[in-house]
Amino acid sequence: MRTIVAGNWKMNKDRAEALALVSKLVGWSEELEGDVEVVIAPPFPFLEMAVQCTRGTRIKVAAQNCHAVAQGAYTGEVSVLMLKSLGVTHCIVGHSERRQYFGETDTQVAEKMKTLLFHGLTPIYCCGEVLSERESGKFFHVVEEQLREALGGLSEEELAGCIVAYEPVWAIGTGRTASAEQAQEMHAFIRAYLSERGAPEVPILYGGSCKPDNAASLFACADVNGGLIGGAALDAGQFTELVHIAHRVKQDA
Ligand code: 13P
Numbered sequence: 001m002r003t004i005v006a007g008n009w010k011m012n013k014d015r016a017e018a019l020a021l022v023s024k025l026v027g028w029s030e031e032l033e034g035d036v037e038v039v040i041a042p043p044f045p046f047l048e049m050a051v052q053c054t055r056g057t058r059i060k061v062a063a064q065n066c067h068a069v070a071q072g073a074y075t076g077e078v079s080v081l082m083l084k085s086l087g088v089t090h091c092i093v094g095h096s097e098r099r100q101y102f103g104e105t106d107t108q109v110a111e112k113m114k115t116l117l118f119h120g121l122t123p124i125y126c127c128g129e130v131l132s133e134r135e136s137g138k139f140f141h142v143v144e145e146q147l148r149e150a151l152g153g154l155s156e157e158e159l160a161g162c163i164v165a166y167e168p169v170w171a172i173g174t175g176r177t178a179s180a181e182q183a184q185e186m187h188a189f190i191r192a193y194l195s196e197r198g199a200p201e202v203p204i205l206y207g208g209s210c211k212p213d214n215a216a217s218l219f220a221c222a223d224v225n226g227g228l229i230g231g232a233a234l235d236a237g238q239f240t241e242l243v244h245i246a247h248r249v250k251q252d253a
Contacts (some may be wrong), residue, residue, distance in 0.1 A: 002221075002251045004163060004226040005243045006039035006124060007233025008064060008092060011091040018046040022053045024236035026044050029057045031241070034247035035217045036226065039090050039124075040233070044078055051087040062124060064089035065098060068111035070119075078113045090122045090226075094150060096130075104147035113150065117158045124163045124228065125150055126207070127190075131170035139168075140189055147193050156198040164190060164204045165228040171208025173230060178208060180217040187223035212241040 013021065022040070029038065037231045041062035050061045067077040068084050083091060092107040093116070113123045127146040129139040143166070151159060166186050171177050178186075187204045194202045206218050208227035218224055234240040 001035060001225055003199065003246050004039060004203050004205060005038040005184045005239075006041065006062065006090075006092075006205060006226070006228045008041045008095070008165050008207075008228055008230050009043060009066070009233060010097070011043060012045070012234055013046070015046065015049070017047070018042055019049060019053070021234070022046075022050050024240065025059060025091070025230050025253075026057055028052055028058055028202075028236065028240045029054075032058065032243055032247070034242050034251065036247045036250075037182055038243055041090070041092055046143070047083070047088055048086050055087075061087070062092055063088050064095070066091050066112055066116065068108060068115050070115060072127075074156075078144065079113075080119045084119050084121060087122065089096055090124055090163070091116050092124045092126060092165075096128060096167060096172060097128045098171075109150045110153055111152065113162065114158075117154070117161055122161060122163060124165055125207070126165045126167050126228070128167040128169050128208070134168065139186070143233050144192065144193065146167070148192065151197070158178060159197055159202065161200040162199075164194070164202055165207050166190060166204060167207035167228060169208075173209070173217060177207050177210060177214050177218070181223055182223055183218050184221035187221060188203065190198055191223045212238055212245060214228055215242050215245045216249050218248050220253065 004008045093112045116123045125229040129142040133142045175224045185205050203225035205226050205228045206224050209233045
């Protein structure tokens with residue numbers, strides 16, 4: 001199984017700060033052991049710089065969003081072709097913040113994924129329940145619906161080209177992380193869906209207040225293939241530490 005540590009910078013950093021963070025990561029990436037895949041997702045304006053700085057290293061660059069249509073009159077939007085022409089290889093889709101603040105639906109996410117896959121980019125598809133759904137016990141049902149709507153129309157081959165991230169919304173930016181048991185049972189549930197669809201090897205990342213002090217127990221779970229990191233990805237030291245932890249834990253497993 002592949003192991004991936006991806007950093008979602010969200011809407012943080014100015015150009016100088018972004019350059020400093022990428023430069024530190026590049027400097028330290030040479031010391032990274034093992035074969036953990038490392039992905040960073042800076043904001044749109046810094047993608048080109050990030051691709052240029054990371055060229056020839058193991059760090060890949062993701063966008064945080066894209067439009068479903070390849071080009072056209074969509075003021076303010078960014079197309080998959082633009083991302084591809086920059087050398088961006090991955091794109092986060094369906095993040096809970098896009099669902100919550102921009103009304104993004106799984107139907108739209110499904111279209112974005114089709115376009116990304118058609119042009120050879122890897123979608124990082126985010127799913128996860130909100131707090132009320134966790135507390136009412138509906139979380140498996142909610143995630144199952146998300147998976148069916150967003151991934152249901154993909155062929156087996158397309159699905160195999162995706163990464164899934166389970167991000168319980170109540171754990172994002174709250175300092176409250178899912179326990180290893182909660183993460184593993186949901187990841188196993190997602191794995192069962194992917195296996196049923198003929199794509200059991202799709203990496204499933206955990207996201208939500210994942211930090212160096214809690215990552216080892218999460219990454220040790222059999223169906224957790226790494227993390228999608230928010231806050232801790234804004235600090236080169238913490239992010240690099242998370243890559244080391246993922247390597248150590250998976251090597252011991
Ligand atoms: P935090 O790690 O800040 O909780 O964010 C997780 C996330 O949303 C990554 O996409």
